[in-house]
Amino acid sequence: MRIHREGYLIILITTLVLGLLNLGVYLLAGDGLLSQLFILLSIVLYMLVVQFFRNPPRYTQIDPNAIIAPADGKVVVIEEVEEPEYFKDKRRQVSIFMSPLNVHVNRNPIGGEVCYVRYYPGKYLVAWHPKSSTENERTTVVLDQGGRKVLFRQIAGALARRIIYYVKEGAQVQQGQEMGFIRFGSRIDLFLPLDAKISVNLGEKTVGGETVIARFS
Numbered sequence: 001m002r003i004h005r006e007g008y009l010i011i012l013i014t015t016l017v018l019g020l021l022n023l024g025v026y027l028l029a030g031d032g033l034l035s036q037l038f039i040l041l042s043i044v045l046y047m048l049v050v051q052f053f054r055n056p057p058r059y060t061q062i063d064p065n066a067i068i069a070p071a072d073g074k075v076v077v078i079e080e081v082e083e084p085e086y087f088k089d090k091r092r093q094v095s096i097f098m099s100p101l102n103v104h105v106n107r108n109p110i111g112g113e114v115c116y117v118r119y120y121p122g123k124y125l126v127a128w129h130p131k132s133s134t135e136n137e138r139t140t141v142v143l144d145q146g147g148r149k150v151l152f153r154q155i156a157g158a159l160a161r162r163i164i165y166y167v168k169e170g171a172q173v174q175q176g177q178e179m180g181f182i183r184f185g186s187r188i189d190l191f192l193p194l195d196a197k198i199s200v201n202l203g204e205k206t207v208g209g210e211t212v213i214a215r216f217s
Helices: 005-029 033-052
Strands: 066-068 073-083 089-098 105-107 112-120 138-145 148-156 163-165 178-182 186-192 212-215
Touching: 005 033, 073 186, 089 212, 112 148, 112 163, 138 163, 148 163, 148 178, 186 212
Parallel strands: none
Antiparallel strands: 066 212, 073 089, 089 186, 105 178, 112 138, 138 148, 148 186, 163 178
């Protein structure tokens, strides 16, 4: 299993803490049922932490007309909304919810120039809460592909405590390339042109870097 670099330190700390706790339980209780149960629980916890930071290879079919999923998860919103931060007009919103069991690597939905990046500290409402997109910790990134722009927003959830992004304004990025990571349960909102042809349905599972969310008209 390939591990994302954002997980190295956390996995090391988890290993040391669990190792010390198990040693303490062994010294206090001996090699009895309590120690064995504690070892079992430690293994389960360790595996949960490791799987959260997994980074499986993804193979993006580069397509300038396609808008691909920036994350693994489930489509929870498809609707027409007013986008007040950057476009300040109506857009087609597609939201993907990432549970703690999903891969949490985030990827660029299109290639092009990074023309806008903003980070906002905030609350930690559950990711599916209607106000999470405007009140939670979040980043907003806009990519410009020859005049065709896509805005996407990383949103922290109730368990998330750090949003990481690697892109900078003015940089040229490739479709499907890693752009960030969110630690523990979260969501991503995409804001697309109204004439974009949506290719997914509510409740559909997405694969970051591979699933086509929509196509430019």
